[in-house]
Amino acid sequence: MTAAHNSHRRHEIDLTVRLTEAPEAPEYVFRLAASGGALAEECTLPDSAAALAAVEQHGEDIFFPKPGPPKMCTQQYGGPQVAVVTGWFLGREVASQFSRTDGCEIARWRAMAPLLGGIAGSTGAI
Numbered sequence: 001m002t003a004a005h006n007s008h009r010r011h012e013i014d015l016t017v018r019l020t021e022a023p024e025a026p027e028y029v030f031r032l033a034a035s036g037g038a039l040a041e042e043c044t045l046p047d048s049a050a051a052l053a054a055v056e057q058h059g060e061d062i063f064f065p066k067p068g069p070p071k072m073c074t075q076q077y078g079g080p081q082v083a084v085v086t087g088w089f090l091g092r093e094v095a096s097q098f099s100r101t102d103g104c105e106i107a108r109w110r111a112m113a114p115l116l117g118g119i120a121g122s123t124g125a126i
Helices: 003-010 048-063 103-111
Strands: 013-020 027-035 079-089 092-100
Touching: 013 048, 027 048, 048 079, 048 092, 048 103, 092 103
Parallel strands: none
Antiparallel strands: 013 027, 013 079, 079 092
């Protein structure tokens, strides 16, 4: 077993966030780990408690969306930021990408902004 595989057995939530503010910009890496609603020492997010609250509230719907009818998304551009979230959420493997390319993606970003290194409604800037 790999270290990453063992890690998710230690924590119910164990996510790594790789955030890039713009093309060719440096990548920032954060980690959120928690079990039983308690943050682990390994957390490196600016506001780990807010990130955990966002993940607990929206994680299921954002990381594992249920199929449904196509969504109408406003055609607005929110910025060049990209965040890739990988790891484990309640025993399920997570591999999600976040951007700000249209209204639907901006809404996903805002819901998970604390996990992405920012606060709700922010650009995710650190």
